[in-house]
Amino acid sequence: MTIDHLTKTFGAVRAVDDLSFRVTPGRVTGFLGPNGAGKTTTLRMLLGLVRPTSGTATIGGRSYGQLAHPMRSVGSALEASSFHPGRTALDHLRVYAPQVGVSDARCREVLDLVGLGSVAKRRAGGFSLGMRQRLGLATTLLGDPRVLLLDEPANGLDPQGIAWLRAFLRHLAGEGRTVLVSSHVLSEVEQTVDDVVIIARGRLVHASSLGELAALAEPSVRVTSPDVAGLERLVADAGWSAQVDASVPAPPGTAVLRRVPAAEVGARAFTAGVELHELATRDVGLEGIFLQLVADGAPAAGGAAAAESASEADPEAGR
């Protein structure tokens, strides 16, 4: 799935602004950003429900409208699904089955898959939120799609429901499917996703594996010194890994050091006679990094290469 320089304006509002990223098959990708960041608009463009102002959103190289069997290629659950309260779970799926082109047996099969087999004949009106989420997921799976687009599927689930969803999405990705899950809270999906795409104000701010994002969140020590050459020598002599953290503006004479305690930095600077003006430990955690990225709205740095190398599967292959 490829989003390429995608832009959508609604009047004066730039809902999606020159957005580019790729989503890899066989992995769960978290599509993250605060409310109003442009996630739903992007998903709607992928599904051909909103026409881009410019740029493209394609699945296996084709726009949704160009897919021969869109409902069998892409399963989507965009809004919190609404159900006719008087309709049973099975009847709810039977409404969609003809559009997707699947049999009654498939309706029962997907109910079993999501763990609703035993309540197939019960009215959806009496379902808990978690059961309704499962029914929504069953609907997206009717056509056995290779690509799944799920908007906030964990919304309102209890911890048990989240654990089930996590295992289920991992299972679907394990079958080689492309799974894109949007959320405005990283913590809700951090144990589910392999990759993250973070947007803010319609723009990409970060795309990488979750591991790479977690590395950014490792505790670090920030040092500033008026003696730029002295600081550089100190870092080189100690063999510390110094990285300039793209999420923090770093004036000359600043080093962000990882995997070294502040006390050691202070002691060595003292011994070497390098004057320090700041020596601060930063331990914001994963959610902290996420909040910082979306607050700064910094242009995307990390992960572009990973996104580039992503291979793309044809969602209609083998049909």
Ligand SMILES: Nc1ncnc2c1ncn2[C@@H]1O[C@H](COP(=O)(O)OP(=O)(O)OP(=O)(O)O)[C@@H](O)[C@H]1O
């Ligand atoms: N049809 C529309 N007409 C006008 N503005 C719109 C329309 N759809 C979305 N917007 C605006 O575009 C921006 C992005 O909205 P979008 O729903 O895509 O964000 P989101 O990241 O999905 O947010 P949320 O998590 O709240 O659903 C918002 O400012 C929103 O008000």
